[in-house]
Amino acid sequence: MGILANTVSISQFRVVGEKPAGDLFDWAGEQLARNRFHAIDRGSEELSIGWVQLDDSQDGSFEIASSYRRDHWLCFSLRRDQRKVPARLLKEHYRQAEEEFLAKNPGLQRVPKQKKEELREAVKGALLARTLPTPSVYDVIWDTETGLLSFTSLGKAQIEMFGDLFKQTFDGLRLVAYHPYARAEAVIPDALKPALAEANQAGTDTVLDLIEKNCWLGEDFLVWLLDQTLHASAEFSISRPGPAVAGEGFVAYLNDRLVISGASESGVQKLVVSGPQDRFSEACTALRSGKSIQEAVLHFEKGEDAWKLNLKGQQFHLAGFKCPAVQLEKDDLTDPEMEREALFYERMHLLQTGLQLFDSLLASFLEQRLAPDWEQFQSAISTRLGED
Structure with a gap:
């Protein structure tokens, strides 16, 4: 689902590097246009990847600033169209092509190696020309004030594809995963940063090392929140900047689904606890045996509004991030473009509040x-959970 849907999955990154000396938005529009998506539905190309407008996945022009700029956000989408020929179909048509070649060349007992390659390419090209490409679209929201970028996919292949095209498009800039340790550094006061540095178990500053060696951040966080859910009021106050007022209260708790894993003699065991929970007895039993929570569904409530997301603890990816539904008043006189902008700003307000x-x-x-x-x-905490 796209960024404007009420439920979306997002991975987040920091944009780092040297920005252009001139206007960032003008430069970004030019770069997006140079790396725009080109349709392949009328040809036989196998793959096409490029940028399109957030509001129109058919349009990669970026000629007007309003098509990719919303206040301090740069907004666009990555589109990937690919034709795929089923392996079984390709094999069958290739076999037929070989039989026809041998029938026309009775002096040959088998198809020469070079001819085999020619036949395979010819068969594949003919089948691709008869196959419609399948489109995939992923939205990108780049907050130019904070340097934080949100991408609407959690897939490893999609993230790698996006990172490569982003680096190719915006020369001098690159993406760095907003992993748990980086997020922790961003949300704590300066007074706690020495303690965080001391708790850092990574031997290097590489992203992979910071993620893999600091799994304790996600695991301890989710166990702590489970304890808060079971044994405390689960009431907190807003301390980070964003749309909501600092000091305002909210409720946060776990429910619906936990994924727990741990090593055993037969390998890594994984336990999924689903459905509304009362005392999380199954989860507590697993934790007592040395297992850890890898992901969980978090709920937030502030006033009458509610948010829900499935937090993947190792990388802090946010899956199934559900915000309050956007309610916009419509009438026959409403301009469609103004309506799309209003939808975007209302949606971003809710997303930013949830992240806050x-x-x-x-x-x-x-x-x-x-x-x-x-x-x-x-x-x-261990004692309390052991009693549940």
């Missing part, structure tokens, strides 16, 4: 996790 709640919750956890008495607090 998540970051405030993470900051509350880190305040306890990085405190000198964390070991005693962690022991108390």
Whole structure:
């Protein structure tokens, strides 16, 4: 689903590198147009990848700034069209092509190697020309004030494809994953940064090392929130900047689904706990045996509004991020373009608020996790969960 849908999955990145000396938006529009998507539905090309407008996946012109700029956001989409010929169909048609070639050349017992390659390419090309490409579209929202970029896919292949095209398009810039350690650095006050650096278990500053060696961030966070859900009020206050007012209260808790895993003699065991939970007894039993929570569904409530997301603890990817439904008043006099802009701004307000709640919750956890008495607090959590 796209960024304007009420439910979306997003991975986030920092945009780093040297920005152009002139106007960023003018430069970005030129670069997007140079790397625009080119349709292949009338030809036989196998693959086409490029940028299109957020509001129109058929249009890659970017001639008007309003087509890709919304206030301080750069908005566009990655489109990938690919033709695929089923392997079984290709094999059958290739076999027929070989039989026809041998029938026309009775002196040959088998098809020469070079001819085989020619036949295979000819058969594949003919089948591709008769096959419609399948489109995939992924939205991109780049906050030029914070340098934070959101991409509406969690797939490894899609993220790699996006990162490569982004680097190719915006010379001098690149994307760095907004992983748990980076997010932790961003949400804590300066006074806690020495404690976070001391807790850092990575031996290098590479993204992969920071993610793999600091799995404790996601695991401890989710266990802490499970304890808050079961044994505390689960009430928190907004401490991070965003649309909502600082100090405003909200509720955060776990429910619906947990994914728990741990090593055993037979390998890694994975347990999925689904459905509304009361005391999370199955999850607590698994945690007592040394397993850890890898992902969970988080709920946020502020006033009458509610958000829900499935947090993947190792990388802090946000799957199934559901915001309050956008309610826009419509009438026959409403201009469609103004309506699309209003939808975008309302949607971004809700998304940003949800992220603000998540970051405030993470900051509350880190305040306890990085405190000198964390070991005693962690022991108390284990005792409480052991009683459930």
